[in-house]
Amino acid sequence: MIFIGLGYGCKGGAATAALASDAAKRVYVAPGEKDEVYAFLSGGFSGQMSVYGIPSARLFKIIPVFSVFPENGYGYDEETKNMLRTTHGYVPWDDSHHIEASMTDGKQDGRWLFLNANNTPRLARIDLKSFETKEIIEIPNSAGNHASPFATENTEYLMAATRFSVPIPQASVPIENFSKGDFKGTVSMVKVDPKSGRLSIELQILVPGFDYDLSHCGKGKSHDWCFFTSYNSEQAYKMIEVGASKNDKDYILAFNWVRAKQCLDQGKASNFGGEYYRNYLPENQPVISEKLSGVKMLQPKDCPGVMYYMPTPKSPHGTDVDPTGEYIVGGGKLATVIPVHSFSKLMDVKDKPEHRSGMIMDIPVLKYESTLAGEVKKPCLGPLHTEFDGKGYAYTSCFVSSEVVKWELGTWEVVQHLPAYYSVGHLSIVGGSSKDPYGKYLIALNKITKDRYLPVGMELPQSAQLYDISGGKAELLSDFPTVGEPHYSQMIPAKLLMDKAAKIYPLEENKHPYAIKNEKDARVVREGNTVRVYMTQIRSHFKPDTIEVRSGDTVFFHVTNLEQDFDIPHGFAVGGAPEMPNLLIMPGQTRTFKWKAPKPGIYPFYCTDFCSALHQEMQQYIRVLP
């Protein structure tokens, strides 16, 4: 099999692709010009999200989501630290894999992005006006929130399935009981409020103890359905790389979420345990963090028709639904074919006994051939993920042979091999997972760079590669190193977002309990050993500017930036403050710097964000008295 693969796939090597002579022009965005597309790249193990412009590949911003961010105090200050609160305590890091863009009628609507936390199961909502994380919800009864957050066609729900099956509810059982059915997985339906975007866990479904890997939801005719890949149907628990690779077929789980909701409404789900936090950051107020308890849990046996297993070759990884909603493409990471299931066939056969080969935990297992639309034969080695250009072609990333293959839906013929440098995981087309791909750019998100850039020690950057797919043949335009691991991406046309981006927080709408809106209200208030400094910032001074506290006092600097001018945040940092790094306070915003007054002395504080000609003068002193 390796040789077959090498024969037509693995041409990457150290060779540099011959760039079309005009490629540089096509990625060049002249000074002052704007990029055509926003690319949001998840940060992988950095727990963050980065924002690039495409085609220039310029980095615009890093949005902290699940990881603390000393640059602006996210996760440290009194306002945002509770965003990272979980039932395990304060977890200031995570492993963030999948970005999903909110959709209306299957098309990107530019309201929110969603991101999963794989390690400590969580799900975040990022607002696309402020480009800030506004909500994080913990997923209970889950271990490894990998198949998440994949949205239904109108963002009615986000799906979140467990990667690691565990005893649910948690229990210390012998690990060998995994194969005896003591370990289970869950699929969670997280409801998204259509107006506010607020998240809530509406329902969980208990599923067999496999590893649920990825998901995508249907569109159009398959609107009611979401599809989850699973591996380790062997339920191996030792040397899983061998044990979980034995079965010729694992499964894509077809899940009818509309039916699940129906069963919930009919009272077929039961109360189940599970504690979780929901942390919400209202506009210009501190995080509202609430601990919630219990979910509604549905058993597949109590809700016939809710789930079916579609056998799919060799440990499928990605599952992707084409823009018409008809084809469900599996990425059989150890398979020699790319299997494509037909939604229409699934509908035809799902309830006919002759098309079933068995049941797992009351979930019917269909026959492979019964739902198969076709197979892309010998496409490459290690096919993982597929995106669509809306013109009848699919692009599949191949990890092992480091390439992207372009193939045609319907004929299942490979039409082009595009080398990737190297080991591509996800790939992304602008709008490529929606019903309406914009279809011009494709980026491949690579794990390894080796000889691509100047070496920088042992840890090399990961990279993304940009292709133009607008013509008949896809062309490599550029590649660029990225922040963190560029795990997955959503690319959104700039015109959908740029005019909606917020410029300031209107001061009159600031509802922060410690905000002051006028320099005249600046003051220092002592409450026992706690000192509250109601402070304002405006170019180029603080009020109050000199402060006296006593050693051992807990000092809260409630700092309001009085500016109402675009691009004029102010910073706030205190010399030697051990627990709190910098704060960046947006125009009209109030944030709180907590400081334990140390031994007596004089401590400077200053603005860290270059704000004006007199920025360097924006500094003052705190005297700490004995």
Next chain:
Amino acid sequence: MQELLLKKISKMNRLLILGVGLLLISVYFLPIWHISLAAPQYPEGLGMKIWIDKITGSSTYDLQNINLLNHYIGMHEIVSESVPELLFMPYVLGFLIFGAFVTFLLPRVYLIVLGILNIVILGILGMYDFWRWEYNYGHNLNPDAPIVVPGMAYQPPLLGCKEMLNITACSFPSWGGIILFATLGILVFILWNEKRRMDVSK
């Protein structure tokens, strides 16, 4: 001359006067003057508008941001409350409108002449007053200001554009001002038209 002044205005011109009176009402709702500031760090521009009774920024926070820039050079804060003329300007405009309606009811050429004189005198006084305010803002600077450039004044131009440090300030009439100028033009036209008609009838 006397014959012309006492002459009754033609029906057409009488309606024109009524139109002027009505048009002048719109000046209550339109900015009279506009000063715009362009600086490298303000690619979207900054501006302020002078209305019959107030001074505002061109957009919500422009005035605040202009004042923030001005504080570096020690300029007084620009706020409507500090300009008492804005309190009686609406009445002056009311007087002009009243004059137009009186002329409509008592259509004699001397009232047109009176109107022209009124607008010219008020215009000159107004422009002088505006200049005086600009002069005071630009020259009476706080000696303790962070930025003091010897010999530098920051008086914006009365009409046209001027470079001040890194800022280009432009000052032009806005819709209200244009209407006031147009009013003057219409009155002069009526006067000319009445004289011509008198000459022709002779």
